[in-house]
Amino acid sequence: LFEIKDQDLAARIGKLYTRRGVIETPHLFPVIDPSPRKQVVDPRTIASIGFSALITNAYLALRRVGRGKDLHSVIGFDGPLMTDSGAYQLMQYGEVDVTNREIVEYQRECGSDIAVILDIPTRAEDPRHRVVESVEETLRRANEVLDIVEGSDILWVLPIQGGHYLDVLQYSARMATRIPGYSIYGLGSPTTFLERFELDKIVDMIAVVRLTVPFSMPIHLFGAGHPLAIPFAVALGVDTMDSASYILYARDDRYMTPSGTYRLQDLDYLPCSCPVCQRRDPRDLLEMERSERCRLLALHNLYALIEEVRRVKQAIREGRLWEYLEEVSHRHPAARRALERVLHWYSLIERHAPRYKGEARAVMLKSSLSLYNPRLIHARRAAERMRIAPGSIDLYMVPLYTKPDPSDIGSLVRSLGIPEEGAVHLYHPFLGVFPLGLYGRYPYSQFELGALLEDEIVEDLALEIAERWIEADQRSARVKIVCCEDVDWSRRVCAKLREMSSEMGVEADFIRVAACRRVYM
Numbered sequence: 001l002f003e004i005k006d007q008d009l010a011a012r013i014g015k016l017y018t019r020r021g022v023i024e025t026p027h028l029f030p031v032i033d034p035s036p037r038k039q040v041v042d043p044r045t046i047a048s049i050g051f052s053a054l055i056t057n058a059y060l061a062l063r064r065v066g067r068g069k070d071l072h073s074v075i076g077f078d079g080p081l082m083t084d085s086g087a088y089q090l091m092q093y094g095e096v097d098v099t100n101r102e103i104v105e106y107q108r109e110c111g112s113d114i115a116v117i118l119d120i121p122t123r124a125e126d127p128r129h130r131v132v133e134s135v136e137e138t139l140r141r142a143n144e145v146l147d148i149v150e151g152s153d154i155l156w157v158l159p160i161q162g163g164h165y166l167d168v169l170q171y172s173a174r175m176a177t178r179i180p181g182y183s184i185y186g187l188g189s190p191t192t193f194l195e196r197f198e199l200d201k202i203v204d205m206i207a208v209v210r211l212t213v214p215f216s217m218p219i220h221l222f223g224a225g226h227p228l229a230i231p232f233a234v235a236l237g238v239d240t241m242d243s244a245s246y247i248l249y250a251r252d253d254r255y256m257t258p259s260g261t262y263r264l265q266d267l268d269y270l271p272c273s274c275p276v277c278q279r280r281d282p283r284d285l286l287e288m289e290r291s292e293r294c295r296l297l298a299l300h301n302l303y304a305l306i307e308e309v310r311r312v313k314q315a316i317r318e319g320r321l322w323e324y325l326e327e328v329s330h331r332h333p334a335a336r337r338a339l340e341r342v343l344h345w346y347s348l349i350e351r352h353a354p355r356y357k358g359e360a361r362a363v364m365l366k367s368s369l370s371l372y373n374p375r376l377i378h379a380r381r382a383a384e385r386m387r388i389a390p391g392s393i394d395l396y397m398v399p400l401y402t403k404p405d406p407s408d409i410g411s412l413v414r415s416l417g418i419p420e421e422g423a424v425h426l427y428h429p430f431l432g433v434f435p436l437g438l439y440g441r442y443p444y445s446q447f448e449l450g451a452l453l454e455d456e457i458v459e460d461l462a463l464e465i466a467e468r469w470i471e472a473d474q475r476s477a478r479v480k481i482v483c484c485e486d487v488d489w490s491r492r493v494c495a496k497l498r499e500m501s502s503e504m505g506v507e508a509d510f511i512r513v514a515a516c517r518r519v520y521m
């Protein structure tokens with residue numbers, strides 16, 4: 001039912017097999033109204049943008065369209081159609097006048113391809129005991145309709161609740177995996193956190209669920225259609241999402257961009273080249289009749305969303321999703337906080353990140369967050385395991401200041417005055433310490449450095465040299481550190497190392513080279 005084709009961090013590109021065709025994931029299902037006269041953007045137009053599968057609300061369909069009609073023909077869409085149960089209405093209005101069984105039966109009859117039981121959503125403001133109750137009731141309802149769910153050719157979604165009570169969320173996820181028959185786990189209720197821009201809370205919620213349900217199973221995230229949320233959700237292992245945000249924002253004259261949402265009135269230009277924005281400026285839209293403006297804004301917002309999904313997919317393919325998250329983290333402080341929160345769940349993303357794939361692309365080193373790029377972490381861990389032979393001669397530590405041609409590096413090292421018989425390791429603020437022989441291999445000479453070298457980075461490198469090399473190899477080798485006086489970070493690392501080695505009571509020699517730049521150039 002679900003096949004993983006490619007992955008990076010905990011993200012996957014996958015195939016979700018529905019009875020009405022295959023959906024390539026990650027996929028965002030735009031929410032459409034079941035009644036054609038209430039649709040802001042026509043489903044065929046949405047499909048033509050590239051959204052191959054849509055979602056509509058079964059509760060509203062049952063109310064407005066009624067039983068006995070095929071929803072695909074009513075809506076005017078023949079691709080895979082997901083239906084939500086009405087839980088959102090439950091959250092908005094407190095109650096819906098159908099039972100779980102009724103709405104499940106209706107979804108079976110109306111032609112839905114992916115369907116959801118009537119769960120009890122967690123509200124952000126709910127006290128803990130209410131959250132626990134909603135979880136228990138949702139689980140009870142999942143069991144209640146097993147006679148319909150099991151063996152059905154519809155993909156049934158089992159919602160996982162618990163909100164920001166992470167232990168409750170984890171309990172909900174664990175219990176959900178014990179119920180047979182469901183194909184997708186749905187993580188509920190991120191909307192409130194998204195509205196408050198608390199992406200870090202959403203990061204926590206997804207990570208907890210992803211670590212609890214089997215990695216082979218797809219996860220759906222309800223109501224998360226914001227360009228800033230998509231990269232983080234996908235990176236942590238969300239496969240499908242749905243969202244009405246493109247309409248809700250449009251009704252409010254809000255315009256989505258990769259870095260956040262603008263009020264149309266606040267824009268002087270439309271920073272987009274989609275068919276809506278190509279030949280217009282904000283004034284053209286503001287002067288329009290409201291319904292037409294809303295339709296066009298909704299359409300633009302859909303373009304903004306699908307572009308984000310595609311950028312994320314491309315990053316997964318290239319194995320540079322971490323770099324992409326870094327890029328996104330510079331777009332908005334909330335995204336920066338989200339990425340810092342991802343570090344809390346580092347084992348989840350590192351476990352699934354491939355070392356490199358296909359054509360090895362240069363690792364972009366742009367900020368201190370680049371230190372956590374799993375491709376670097378893998379390389380550093382491997383280098384740390386390599387020790388020089390006991391009883392060895394002097395170990396020289398040479399700063400890797402530029403990226404010389406691998407065939408030149410030997411003579412370059414010698415021109416720094418290092419004798420032939422010495423063992424040589426290179427040191428670098430992001431690559432750590434590694435044997436000279438690794439230079440030329442991925443990623444040791446495939447990187448682009450353009451980061452401000454904050455004290456934290458310099459101190460980390462000094463600490464690594466002091467602890468792992470000077471201290472550990474004290475008996476086997478005499479460590480000699482080459483300090484390039486004309487390379488700012490090398491000078492800073494050496495100053496720090498002098499401090500550290502005297503504090504630690506270990507000895508190291510420092511070789512000052514006044515002009516490394518001349519040698520390296």
Ligand SMILES: [Zn+2]
Nearest residue numbers: 272274277300
């Ligand atoms: Zn546009």
